Amino acid sequence: MSNAPHPTALTVHQATRVLEIAFSDGRSFKIPFELMRVYSPSAEVQGHGPGQEVLQTGKRHVGISGVAPVGNYGIQPTFDDGHESGIFTWETLYKLGSQQEALWAQYEERLQAAGVDRDAPMAPKAASGCASH
Template sequence: MSDHPMPESITVHKASRVFEIAFSDGARFRIPFELMRVYSPSAEVQGHGPGQAVLQTGKRHVDIVALEPVGNYAVQPTFSDGHDSGIFTWEYLYFLGSQQDALWADYERRLAEAGVDRDAPMSEKAASGCGHH
């Protein structure tokens, strides 16, 4: 049994596009769908090694259209843009919720470095995932 806090409730707020999760240690987080999508733990987003992460853009209006439990340790959301390969463990959701200010800042820094706007459409190459040169 892990010593990490377990979720006691999960609410998907479709109107405000916020994933709300309350943990057994009393922490409660409201994580925007956009943040979850941009920081999806899938290989498509994170890449296959350090520095391989694919910068996600155009996700401000993304919705979660389905949420599947994965065992008793994670959930797997299906996003409205078709992305469904990210498995969000309770630990990762806790990390996203507790670090979201820093994560937003890091995302904005990466956007600025790439010279793109957060609302820019994803290029076909980036959108398809593994672009091999």
């Protein structure tokens, strides 16, 4: 994917809680930290396979306390809620930026289907392998 857009500028805006990123194709995006946290590519959020995603709630005011570069292909933000295992590739950030409206709508649908509010605290983590429903 060498022809994929690569970032030309990246700024973390703490006050407004957005990651501003400009790409080589001329597009730039302001990605809310909450959207990044909710769609983190980590196993903690995405699970280990289809249907194992963990719905994230209570992330409206999440901050980013640090950002580490990962090779020449992405970043690894440290969120102030302790989450730090997600590696965001440039491709992932481009998708989050360019598809924000659809991703927000999908998130709202998932919240509604689960019967929870966006600001609800996260449920305690269930023990691994425990599927009691």
